[in-house]
Amino acid sequence: MNSIPVDTDNFRVDIDDAGIAHLVFGPVGAMPVTDARGHAALATIWRRLDEHPGVRAILVRSEGKAFCAGGAISMVEEMLDAASARQRVMREARDIVAGMLACEKPIVSAIHGAAVGAGLAVALMADIPIAARNAKLIDGHTKLGVAAGDHAALIWPLLCGMAKAKYYLLLCETVSGEEAERIGLVARVVDAETLQEDALQIAQRLAAGSATAIAGTKRALNGWLHAAWPAFEASLAAEMIGFGETDAREGLAAIREKRAPRFGGAA
Secondary structure, eight states, rough: OEEESOOSSSEEEETTTTTTEEEEEEOOOOOOOOOOOHHHHHHHHHHHHHHHHHOOOEEESSSSSSBBBBBBBHHHHHHHHHHHHHHHHHHHHHHHHHHHHHSSSEEEEESSSEHHHHHHHHHHHSSSEETTTTTTOOOHHHHHOOOOOSSHHHHHHHHHHHHHHHHHHTTTOOEEEHHHHHHHHHEEOOOOOGGHHHHHHHHHHHHHHOOHHHHHHHHTTHHHHHHHHHHHHHHHHHHHTTTTTTHHHHHHHHHHHHHHOOOOOOO
16 A cells, blocks of 8 residues: 555555555554644645546545544643634634535545544535444534534535434534434445445445546435535534533543533523
8 A cells, every 4th residue: 555644643545556545543552633733734734635546436435443532631721721723623624624525536535433523524515425334423522611623514404314413413412323324424334343334335336436426426325415515614603613612621621530521501
């Protein structure tokens, strides 16, 4: 495999002989997260892969004990303390979602274990998300005390309907891999033991297909998501405003202390 250099140790990118770019979260056996450098790298990698002449499809997977647990505590702390950090992360979050939409190469995700926050955004913004039965999809935002802004307002209502989207996002309920397939959040659910092989086979089929036909179809289908873009912008702004409020500090304290949050802020 050939590697593409990235300015982070949160993930690596390798290109195999079939033209599949493997974006691999890590480290091996540990819980993958996105710190400030990793989040910034995720914001720019999609355009780089789209423009790479040797890439025909993209497979996002993890070698960690889960898919990706989202933003690191250090990044959350920075956002709580500085408006400049919130503005930077807002731009990057927009670029992650916009970059995946604009990328004309098809994207497959292989989701096992927990997928939270920015990790869940990458998992579900893939064109074909595949989940293991043991997957746990958790948006996580309202439990932290901020609005669900990474991607959810854009795509969840279209995938699973407004009623289910509100139920899972407002209550911050965990969605299992099997339930995610049942309600339409993911394309397929498979056994954990075959997840990587099954997702790779789908990526290989896409890589062997007509690049122009696949890109044209993806571009047309994504028109539905572009139509919902104002909802995404509103949710992202609400999320960043929330990081400046007291509920977000209480949410982080509750996570650290492994207890239920005691929110008291007015809407």
